[in-house]
Amino acid sequence: xxxxxxxxxxxxxxxxxxxxxxxxxxxxxxxxxxxxxxxxxxxxxxxxxxxxxxxxxxxxxxxxxxxxxxxxxxxxxxxxxxxxxxxxxxxxxxxxxxxxxxxxxxxxxxxxxxxxxxxxxxxxxxxxxxxxxxxxxxxxxxxxxxxxxxxxxxxxxxxxxxxxxxxxxxxxxxxxxxxxxxxxxxxxxxxxxxxxxxxxxxxxxxxxxxxxxxxxxxxxxxxxxxxxxxxxxxxxxxxxxxxxxxxxxxxxxxxxxxxxxxxxxxxxxxxxxxxxxxxxxxxxxxxxxxxxxxxxxxxxxxxxxxxxxxxxxxxxxxxxxxxxxxxxxxxxxxxxxxxxxxxxxxxxxxxxxxxxxxxxxxxxxxxxxxxxxxxxxxxxxxxxxxxxxxxxxxxxxxxxxxxxxxxxxxxxxxx
Numbered sequence: 165x166x167x168x169x170x171x172x173x174x175x176x177x178x179x180x181x182x183x184x185x186x187x188x189x190x191x192x193x194x195x196x197x198x199x200x201x202x203x204x205x206x207x208x209x210x211x212x213x214x215x216x217x218x219x220x221x222x223x224x225x226x227x228x229x230x231x232x233x234x235x236x237x238x239x240x241x242x243x244x245x246x247x248x249x250x251x252x253x254x255x256x257x258x259x260x261x262x263x264x265x266x267x268x269x270x271x272x273x274x275x276x277x278x279x280x281x282x283x284x285x286x287x288x289x290x291x292x293x294x295x296x297x298x299x300x301x302x303x304x305x306x307x308x309x310x311x312x313x314x315x316x317x318x319x320x321x322x323x324x325x326x327x328x329x330x331x332x333x334x335x336x337x338x339x340x341x342x343x344x345x346x347x348x349x350x351x352x353x354x355x356x357x358x359x360x361x362x363x364x365x366x367x368x369x370x371x372x373x374x375x376x377x378x379x380x381x382x383x384x385x386x387x388x389x390x391x392x393x394x395x396x397x398x399x400x401x402x403x404x405x406x407x408x409x410x411x412x413x414x415x416x417x418x419x420x421x422x423x424x425x426x427x428x429x430x431x432x433x434x435x436x437x438x439x440x441x442x443x444x445x446x447x448x449x450x451x452x453x454x455x456x457x458x459x460x461x462x463x464x465x466x467x468x469x470x471x472x473x474x475x476x477x478x479x480x481x482x483x484x485x486x487x488x489x490x491x492x493x494x495x496x497x498x499x500x501x502x503x504x505x506x507x508x509x510x511x512x513x514x515x516x517x518x519x520x521x522x523x524x525x526x527x528x529x530x531x532x533x534x535x536x537x538x539x540x541x542x543x544x545x546x547x548x549x550x551x552x553x554x555x556x557x558x559x560x561x562x563x564x565x566x567x568x569x570x571x572x573x574x575x576x577x578x579x
Contacts, residue, residue, distance in 0.1 A: 213237070256324075293446060296489065
């Protein structure tokens with residue numbers, strides 16, 4: 165009987181150990197399979213794009229090399245609503261994001277729009293929400309203290325984008341992606357992307373986007389230095405279809421990413437949220453990582469930092485924005501809307517200033533709703549699971565082995 169108990173006990177413990185091994189492998193397999201699914205398909209939209217829609221030949225020549233006019237209109241159509249993007253380079257560069265009912269459309273009265281008249285651009289139905297980001301000015305400033313911070317007391321040279329000569333070098337689209345690239349005065353390069361689904365951008369810093377956002381990449385390339393210690397900054401103005409109310413301001417938040425898999429060495433994400441975005445998740449935002457690159461080969465060794473000021477209300481907004489798409493929509497009504505601005509400067513103490521490489525970048529996203537949240541990829545999760553799971557499995561199986569061996573010894577002694 166003791167012999168039978170010994171054999172039965174070995175079978176019992178062997179089965180237990182085998183079951184635990186199978187369970188462990190099953191959990192790892194399910195985790196790997198589960199996390200390999202796409203991040204999300206709920207926000208997918210079908211894109212259609214048009215260049216200078218309805219523009220007459222006397223304003224927009226048929227030959228693109230003769231045209232200084234670039235206005236891209238994009239419809240991102242969903243199942244219940246439509247996101248509209250307008251990338252306007254007829255005045256100061258403006259990126260518009262609007263949410264409307266599904267069948268709404270955009271109308272441009274080009275003769276009036278070209279003359280800068282108010283209400284020359286409108287939607288067929290009132291947008292549920294509209295958010296615009298205007299690149300109002302670009303600054304080259306002297307940085308004698310080598311801090312990378314742009315302040316009003318520093319010597320500065322101002323570039324007015326309304327005076328730029330634009331050369332459109334790329335315009336491509338299908339129902340999933342839209343890409344436009346422009347060169348301004350052979351100094352500033354602008355690249356814009358719209359997307360149909362959630363994913364990361366192709367270039368560093370690989371921002372996470374959704375079909376509710378559009379990306380802008382700016383390169384300051386071989387711009388002549390005006391100072392001995394030159395750096396750059398940009399001034400962004402934000403216009404939202406929210407009434408200006410005391411105490412209602414854009415909020416700048418800093419959050420940590422889960423990892424730096426997509427942007428090595430940069431764990432931080434900056435969000436600039438309209439009141440509607442941080443109170444009700446139904447507003448506008450810009451998002452970026454606080455990193456700039458000083459070489460076309462973007463990596464950790466060629467990165468530097470960015471710095472942002474706090475958003476401030478723009479007084480006499482209709483005067484400040486009279487040469488923009490925002491004025492074409494609202495005119496004098498701008499003075500009653502929430503219009504704020506902020507500066508973003510580029511550089512880090514000891515990085516050699518702009519004149520070291522004559523190359524600086526800025527990448528940001530403009531979107532509706534709330535910024536997308538990064539999640540660990542399947543690869544990282546599987547690697548982490550293996551890194552933690554194998555030692556844990558060895559510990560468990562080692563403990564079981566010791567217990568089983570001890571029980572065998574005790575049973576053999578009893579026999």
